Amino acid sequence: MAITIFGLLLVTFLIARVMPIDPVLAVVGDRAPADVYEKARLDLGLDKPLWTQFAIYIAKVFTGDLGTSVLTAQKVTDDIKTVFPATLELATLGTLIGAVFGVPFGIFAATHQGRWPDQVARIVGLLGYSIPVFWLGLMGLLLFYAKLGWVAGPGRLSIAYQDFVDPITGIVMLDAALQGEWDAVRDAFSHLILPASVLGILSIAYISRMTRSFLINELQQQYVIAARVKGVPEWRVVWGHALRNAVVPLVTVIALSYMHLLEGSVLTETIFAWPGLGRYITNSLLNADMNAVLGGTLVVGAVFIAVNLFSDIIGRLADPRAR
Amino acid sequence: MRHVAKLMAVSAFAGLMTTTAVFAQTPKDTVVMAKQIDDIITLDPAEAFEFSGVEVGANVYDKLIGVDLANGNKLIGELAESWTVSPDQLTYTFKLRPNVKFHSGNALTAADVVYSIQRAVTLNKSPGFILTQFGLNKDTVLEKVKAPDANTVVITVSQPFAPTFFLNCLTSGVAAVVDSKLVKANEKDGDWGNAWLKLNSAGSGAYKVRSYRPNEQYALDANESWYKGAPKAKRIIVRHVAEPASQRLLLEKGDVDMARNLSKDQLASVKDNKDVEIVQGDKGYILYLGLNQKNPNLAKPEVREALKWLVDYAAIEKNIVEGTYKAHESFLPNGFLGAIGDKPYKFDLAKGKELLAKAGLANGFTVTMDTRSVNPITDIAQAIQSTWGQAGVKLELIPGDGKQTLTKYRARTHDIYIGQWGPDYLDPHTNAETFAINENNGEDAKSKTLAWRNAWDIPEMTKKTQANVLESDAAKRAAVYGDIQREHQKVSPFVIMFQQVEVTAERKNIKGWVIGPSSDTNFYWTISKG
Numbered sequence: 001m002a003i004t005i006f007g008l009l010l011v012t013f014l015i016a017r018v019m020p021i022d023p024v025l026a027v028v029g030d031r032a033p034a035d036v037y038e039k040a041r042l043d044l045g046l047d048k049p050l051w052t053q054f055a056i057y058i059a060k061v062f063t064g065d066l067g068t069s070v071l072t073a074q075k076v077t078d079d080i081k082t083v084f085p086a087t088l089e090l091a092t093l094g095t096l097i098g099a100v101f102g103v104p105f106g107i108f109a110a111t112h113q114g115r116w117p118d119q120v121a122r123i124v125g126l127l128g129y130s131i132p133v134f135w136l137g138l139m140g141l142l143l144f145y146a147k148l149g150w151v152a153g154p155g156r157l158s159i160a161y162q163d164f165v166d167p168i169t170g171i172v173m174l175d176a177a178l179q180g181e182w183d184a185v186r187d188a189f190s191h192l193i194l195p196a197s198v199l200g201i202l203s204i205a206y207i208s209r210m211t212r213s214f215l216i217n218e219l220q221q222q223y224v225i226a227a228r229v230k231g232v233p234e235w236r237v238v239w240g241h242a243l244r245n246a247v248v249p250l251v252t253v254i255a256l257s258y259m260h261l262l263e264g265s266v267l268t269e270t271i272f273a274w275p276g277l278g279r280y281i282t283n284s285l286l287n288a289d290m291n292a293v294l295g296g297t298l299v300v301g302a303v304f305i306a307v308n309l310f311s312d313i314i315g316r317l318a319d320p321r322a323r
Numbered sequence: 324m325r326h327v328a329k330l331m332a333v334s335a336f337a338g339l340m341t342t343t344a345v346f347a348q349t350p351k352d353t354v355v356m357a358k359q360i361d362d363i364i365t366l367d368p369a370e371a372f373e374f375s376g377v378e379v380g381a382n383v384y385d386k387l388i389g390v391d392l393a394n395g396n397k398l399i400g401e402l403a404e405s406w407t408v409s410p411d412q413l414t415y416t417f418k419l420r421p422n423v424k425f426h427s428g429n430a431l432t433a434a435d436v437v438y439s440i441q442r443a444v445t446l447n448k449s450p451g452f453i454l455t456q457f458g459l460n461k462d463t464v465l466e467k468v469k470a471p472d473a474n475t476v477v478i479t480v481s482q483p484f485a486p487t488f489f490l491n492c493l494t495s496g497v498a499a500v501v502d503s504k505l506v507k508a509n510e511k512d513g514d515w516g517n518a519w520l521k522l523n524s525a526g527s528g529a530y531k532v533r534s535y536r537p538n539e540q541y542a543l544d545a546n547e548s549w550y551k552g553a554p555k556a557k558r559i560i561v562r563h564v565a566e567p568a569s570q571r572l573l574l575e576k577g578d579v580d581m582a583r584n585l586s587k588d589q590l591a592s593v594k595d596n597k598d599v600e601i602v603q604g605d606k607g608y609i610l611y612l613g614l615n616q617k618n619p620n621l622a623k624p625e626v627r628e629a630l631k632w633l634v635d636y637a638a639i640e641k642n643i644v645e646g647t648y649k650a651h652e653s654f655l656p657n658g659f660l661g662a663i664g665d666k667p668y669k670f671d672l673a674k675g676k677e678l679l680a681k682a683g684l685a686n687g688f689t690v691t692m693d694t695r696s697v698n699p700i701t702d703i704a705q706a707i708q709s710t711w712g713q714a715g716v717k718l719e720l721i722p723g724d725g726k727q728t729l730t731k732y733r734a735r736t737h738d739i740y741i742g743q744w745g746p747d748y749l750d751p752h753t754n755a756e757t758f759a760i761n762e763n764n765g766e767d768a769k770s771k772t773l774a775w776r777n778a779w780d781i782p783e784m785t786k787k788t789q790a791n792v793l794e795s796d797a798a799k800r801a802a803v804y805g806d807i808q809r810e811h812q813k814v815s816p817f818v819i820m821f822q823q824v825e826v827t828a829e830r831k832n833i834k835g836w837v838i839g840p841s842s843d844t845n846f847y848w849t850i851s852k853g
């Protein structure tokens with residue numbers, strides 16, 4: 001585990017360092033005189049060899065110090081405390097939507113293999129894969145926010161509620177609920193639902209396709225034939241027998257999709273003015289803001305490991321052989 | 324599993340159904356803007372040098388001197404009630420306005436002014452040179468900037484500079500006056516309060532920083548006891564909305580009052596909206612091409628001139644940048660002392676070809692251009708590629724991110740760079756220096772101006788431009804800048820094409836917003852909401 005994270009950091013560090021972007025520019029800007037530039041370069045430790053720079057960084061990480069971001073002038077740990085919950089709530093709701101709609105969709109397609117429901121599911125899946133997310137996001141805003149007025153627009157919370165919710169967990173809906181500000185909870189949900197749905201459509205596509213293929217595989221097994229011969233009702237064959245056996249790989253698929261969303265979706269975050277992890281890392285990378293990039297990468301790595309572990313545990317619980 | 328799925332589906336639907344959007348129109352005395360503010364790296368006036376950071380400073384801090392936007396950017400006293408210049412043009416004496424208080428309630432005195440200048444010069448961050456170019460540095464600043472009494476500040480400069488030059492520099496953010504008591508109380512390890520001021524404010528200006536969350540938003544509260552009177556809007560909230568299309572939607576729905584970064588397409592579509600108005604203001608930013616003189620083809624004078632004739636300025640303005648840029652072909656932007664309106668070049672294919680033939684390149688040549696992958700830069704580059712192609716000049720565009728192309732430009736490894744230049748302060752010397760001064764064309768040069776970046780060796784023009792900064796007669800100074808620019812248009816490796824026009828789309832009930840010539844002059848205190 002530690003090796004995974006170490007490798008991740010090393011690769012990220014090297015990529016960011018070989019990029020033809022001068023990190024000092026983000027600190028002093030384009031206009032700074034030579035002496036100011038040089039001072040900033042030394043302050044960043046850029047005069048030291050690459051390996052020394054990396055060693056210094058790793059040593060600090062062990063003490064819990066991720067350094068300070070150049071762009072935000074805040075500690076990277078503080079930055080992550082604000083951007084990660086934003087991504088977390090988006091990804092969680094997005095995956096929830098993906099699973100709630102994607103799994104039944106996939107099952108339906110599998111049980112109607114080759115017939116029209118399967119074709120519909122195939123087309124929806126194809127669209128989900130191929131529609132560019134920025135287009136989907138903008139069209140969603142145009143329709144549901146601008147034209148119909150069903151949901152709130154870009155941002156996490158309307159201005160009117162901005163000062164009512166103190167950050168506790170960083171997840172706005174949860175914080176508002178903890179403080180009993182129910183109007184703010186609704187406002188936050190109204191802001192959240194559209195970007196989460198946009199991400200949800202992507203995971204519906206993925207999850208439904210995978211569910212379909214797992215289930216088709218199970219439905220061809222001999223125990224299914226045996227169950228049918230015994231006269232078990234078809235719905236029980238599908239939901240009780242076949243699906244039960246498809247749960248383990250399915251959990252892995254959902255976890256993978258969740259992990260993907262937790263890394264942050266840069267385009268969705270940009271369109272919906274959502275201050276999340278994806279935008280944070282990308283913006284930092286394009287400015288060669290090393291501490292922020294590495295800090296963000298560390299979070300992504302940790303999330304990856306945590307979700308993996310979690311899906312393993314679920315898989316064990318669902319699979320009697322593994323108990 | 325089945326029940327769980329059912330339950331989840333039901334609750335998700337129930338959630339969806341109850342989402343009748345809570346329509347939170349912006350509060351009455353609060354003005355909400357959607358703006359790209361991710362360029363802010365600090366709110367400390369001694370350090371801020373990015374558009375958005377400087378704009379915050381302009382509304383939070385006061386300076387000794389300001390400019391009158393309604394009156395041709397004339398210099399006016401702000402914290403300084405009056406000032407005198409000694410006959411040898413070396414000593415400036417400022418009389419401070421009495422009874423000005425900081426947001427903290429502390430009285431603003433001459434000691435605060437001295438402290439602020441000492442602080443900016445000692446920290447010497449990005450904008451520090453605006454003050455240090457007058458011979459102030461951390462060792463001598465207390466000898467050169469003095470407070471003989473609580474209401475008087477005396478500053479001595481190193482050379483008899485043009486008074487307009489020095490005073491114009493005092494209007495920039497780096498010369499803002501900070502609350503010395505408050506800053507000292509928040510000092511850490513001798514950092515002059517820099518870490519604290521990055522995120523907080525200690526000013527006397529129209530607004531004070533209520534909260535600032537990087538990459539997300541800042542909120543300002545009105546200073547009811549400001550010396551010019553309480554600002555009209557009680558609170559200003561600026562939200563970071565990166566995507567112009569999202570800004571437009573927020574504006575049209577009334578969730579924000581002003582959208583600050585709409586592109587040409589969005590402006591065209593909000594024009595028809597009865598609830599929206601458009602405000603424009605000339606900005607000092609110049610859009611230009613820099614032709615690296617290390618490239619032997621580009622070093623030929625005929626080629627430089629030919630390329631200027633081969634840009635279709637009118638078509639680019641009309642089709643790509645209408646409303647956001649206007650044609651401008653000299654290095655001083657409109658609104659600056661000495662600016663000229665001459666536009667000697669227009670698209671002329673025959674003339675371009677003729678000049679190329681004269682340079683021995685009748686069949687054209689191949690050259691690259693580093694292009695930021697953002698609009699309108701990419702579109703403009705493609706338009707240039709097309710018209711140059713007609714004359715046989717094969718232009719290859721190398722796309723890249725902003726910092727990436729800039730890194731290459733600064734290392735002088737480009738052929739052609741397309742980019743913007745904005746003045747650092749409101750004096751013509753800022754642009755004259757960068758476009759027309761190159762003291763040392765070697766790699767070890769101390770001053771790496773734009774002329775240096777394009778390896779343009781110009782000892783004569785350098786001398787002439789440097790001498791003009793000592794010219795005390797403002798009219799004479801302006802005339803000489805006119806001459807330098809006309810010469811520059813003829814021979815320089817800069818294809819200067821456009822001047823930026825900043826545009827804000829705002830709701831009809833917003834009044835009084837004036838876009839100044841620089842971020843230092845984008846003031847919120849005149850904005851009101853009906």
